[in-house]
Amino acid sequence: MFQSVVTNSPLRVSIVGAGATDVELAAELSRLLEVASSYGDPSLRSRLNLTVYESAPRVLAAFPPAVSESSEEQLRHIGFTVRTGTRVTAAEPDGLRLGDGSQQAADLMVWAAGVKAPDFLGKLDGIESNRSNPIIVRPTLQTQDDDTLFALGDCPTLTLAGKEHPLAPTAQVATQQARHLAKYLPAWLDGGSLPDFAFHDFGALVSLSDYNAFGTLGQFGVFRGGFIKGRFAQLSHAMLYRQHQHALHGFRKAMTLWTAERIKGFVQPKIRLS
Ligand SMILES: Cc1cc2nc3c(=O)[nH]c(=O)nc-3n(C[C@H](O)[C@H](O)[C@H](O)COP(=O)(O)OP(=O)(O)OC[C@H]3O[C@@H](n4cnc5c(N)ncnc54)[C@H](O)[C@@H]3O)c2cc1C
Structure with missing residues (x-):
């Protein structure tokens, strides 16, 4: 440039x-x-x-x-x-x-095409993976041959029953899998059963800078499967980001970050030319 x-x-x-x-x-x-x-x-x-x-x-x-x-x-x-x-x-x-x-x-x-897991994941002894290296897991998130090994988030691949494609490597899937295991693992360790993971699609959003944003509200929200765009979609995208910050840092720090970013946006230029 x-x-x-x-x-x-x-x-x-x-x-x-x-x-x-x-x-x-x-x-x-x-x-x-x-x-x-x-x-x-x-x-x-x-x-x-x-x-x-x-x-x-x-x-x-x-x-x-x-x-x-x-x-x-x-x-x-x-x-x-x-x-x-x-x-x-x-x-x-x-x-x-x-x-x-x-x-x-x-x-x-x-x-920026394609998502490939690191090569070492495809070479782990006794763990089944596919061409792109992610570990193949069962719906319980356990590996194919070992009940005591679990994989979640971006590193496994899981195709749910009745679905054509595996779950996408997204934060939404990773978070739900983490919650699923956090909920059921303690009981499983005490000899209980482990239910299958069920994905609840809350939709997806794509933000095209200040120009526009588009998204779908998924199958589990209030407006099921709805298509959103424009200011409402941009606002939803911004709120998602703040929600992540809140989950990571808690309310006070998230608010401080938000305030600091507003002030920075006010006093700093929009781009660095160096
Ligand atoms: C540019 C980009 C944009 C994205 N945008 C979206 C989006 O808008 N919405 C969405 O839903 N998803 C998005 N994703 C996908 C989302 O970030 C991932 O699906 C999600 O972070 C997966 O969570 P995870 O915990 O499995 O992995 P990660 O979030 O990658 O966490 C893995 C962690 O493990 C650490 N780690 C790795 N190897 C080792 C090791 N050997 N020892 C110790 N620690 C290690 C890493 O440093 C990292 O902190 C995006 C991803 C990228 C790259």
């Missing part, structure tokens, strides 16, 4: 993957450069050539189609080229290599 500012040259940014992290990153990057443009180089944003590559037929494949469609529309609206159904096979010094053998030149490449 610095080179682009100095030499007035175009800046080609490619993001590989269009999951929640990638889509949020794309929007933040665009917003950041809009703000940077206002610091003396109004043409900076227009020199940007932004592309998102996704092998699945739509962005945010794990989200309901309404969220995908709205997010893709928003990305295109802020100037991204969205190439779905396009597999990237390698990142090379000058750009990305695509599945059809072609090369797409890029100055800045961000690879």
